[in-house]
Amino acid sequence: MYGWIWRHLPGNVWVKALISLVLALAVVYILFQYVFPWAEPLLPFNDVTVDNQ
Amino acid sequence: MRVIVRSVSELCITVGALIVLFVVYVLFWTGVKADHTMSDQVHQLQSQWSRQTAHPKASPAPAASPVPAKPAAYKDGKPFAIMYIPRLGFTWNKPVLEDTDVSTLKKGLGHYAGTARLGQVGNFAVAGHRRTYGNPFVNFPELRVGDAVVLTDGTTWFTYRIDKGPYKTVPTDIEVIAPVPRKSGYTASGRYLTLTTCDPEWGHSHRLIVWAHLDSTQPVEAGRPAALRR
Numbered sequence: 489m490y491g492w493i494w495r496h497l498p499g500n501v502w503v504k505a506l507i508s509l510v511l512a513l514a515v516v517y518i519l520f521q522y523v524f525p526w527a528e529p530l531l532p533f534n535d536v537t538v539d540n541q
Numbered sequence: 542m543r544v545i546v547r548s549v550s551e552l553c554i555t556v557g558a559l560i561v562l563f564v565v566y567v568l569f570w571t572g573v574k575a576d577h578t579m580s581d582q583v584h585q586l587q588s589q590w591s592r593q594t595a596h597p598k599a600s601p602a603p604a605a606s607p608v609p610a611k612p613a614a615y616k617d618g619k620p621f622a623i624m625y626i627p628r629l630g631f632t633w634n635k636p637v638l639e640d641t642d643v644s645t646l647k648k649g650l651g652h653y654a655g656t657a658r659l660g661q662v663g664n665f666a667v668a669g670h671r672r673t674y675g676n677p678f679v680n681f682p683e684l685r686v687g688d689a690v691v692l693t694d695g696t697t698w699f700t701y702r703i704d705k706g707p708y709k710t711v712p713t714d715i716e717v718i719a720p721v722p723r724k725s726g727y728t729a730s731g732r733y734l735t736l737t738t739c740d741p742e743w744g745h746s747h748r749l750i751v752w753a754h755l756d757s758t759q760p761v762e763a764g765r766p767a768a769l770r771r
Contacts, residue, residue, distance in 0.1 A: 489551050516562065524566040529643050531567070532745030533673045536738050537641045537653070539715045 567673055571647075575675035578648045582620040582636035590695035594761075615639035615652065622659055624650060624667070625691040625769055628684055635677050637692065641668045650677060653718055657732075659692055660699045660758060666718035666735040671742055671749075678738035682707050684751050689768030690734060698759050698766045701734040706751025709740055717750045725752040 493511075497504040528534075615621050620636040627633075636649035637659075645651045650669040657663025669678040690701040705725050710717055718735050721727050725735075732755035740747040759766055 489548065489555075491547075519559075519562055520566055520570060524563055524570075527563070528567060528571070528673075533567070533670065533739070533743065534643050534646065535712060535745035536646065536670055536678075536748070537651070537668045538710070538712060538717055538737050538748050538750075539641075539653070 571673045572675050575647060575670075575673075579636055579675060579677075582638070582649055583623055583634065586620050586623060586636060586695065593695060615654075615658070617654070618642065618645050618648075620649060621652075622692050622694045625693075626684070626688070627691075627768060628688045629678075629680050631771065635669070637667060646670060647674050656718055656735075657720065659694050660697065660732060660755060662730055662732055663720045664718055664722065664733045664735055666737065668737045671738040671740070678736070679742070681736070681738050681749050681751075684736075689756075689766075690736070690753050691766055691768050693761065696761055698761060698763075699755060700757045700766045700768050701753035702756040703751050703753045706736075706749070708750045708752075710748050710750055712745065712748055714748070717748075722752060727752070727754070731755070 494504060494508070497507050499507070617640045618638060620638045622637040623634055624637050625634045637652055638645050638649050639652050640654045641651035646668065650667050653666040653668065656666040659665055670676065671678045671681060684703055684707055686703055686705065688703045690703065692699045692701070704727075708717075708724060710724075716723060717725075717737065720733075721730055722733070722735065725733070727733060734753040734755070736751045736753075738749050739745050740749040757766065
């Protein structure tokens with residue numbers, strides 16, 4: 489998978505490395521901004537009330 | 542064969558990285574976000590209160606009857622008070638918001654909708670996170686009988702004293718936030734406060750409860766209550 493992405497990125501090694509870095513940061517941003525906030529309430533740390541709201 | 546091995550190892554690396562990132566998010570990033578949001582809420586309250594004191598509407602109610610002329614209803618998801626618990630640290634203060642939705646508890650402590658208003662007869666019940674989102678109640682088990690729980694709504698300081706707790710119960714035990722909770726030892730109606738959080742620290746099988754009664758009130762003009770002075 490990673491090899492396939494690397495081969496399909498344009499430019500020389502430096503440009504590829506730069507694009508990879510930007511892609512990785514974008515993935516982390518999407519995870520922190522959208523995916524994890526959605527997944528986190530599924531864990532039990534939010535259950536602090538006694539009426540289970 | 543080589544393709545399979547490579548794919549599997551890449552998958553493992555990806556899943557591992559995801560898990561590590563998620564742990565970082567839960568342990569660290571929710572705290573950063575919550576600290577930011579909570580201090581926002583506190584500032585919002587303080588500026589709102591300073592505007593109110595700049596334009597005083599009526600003479601302050603006497604300390605003996607802390608009933609404001611016309612109490613505005615608490616708005617869902619909005620802060621209306623700040624809580625201080627010296628036992629949890631002299632700098633420990635958190636906003637108290639109306640209702641106990643998941644999204645509300647990310648911004649501060651949540652007041653159970655339907656329980657008494659601050660300082661009124663009945664049970665003023667508040668829930669808070671033990672872990673994640675700034676860990677507001679992480680040291681909840683250190684609370685002891687006699688500890689002060691101080692709240693302010695911008696006009697009055699309310700000092701509650703803990704009478705019982707931490708008491709461990711099950712999540713379905715809604716009786717603990719009743720106007721006169723049976724297990725608390727209170728027998729007559731009064732001005733009570735209940736704090737709830739989860740137990741064990743990272744679990745959700747039980748709840749920890751403390752109960753307190755209103756010990757004293759004083760107008761904000763009189764300065765901070767004795768419990769908050771070093």
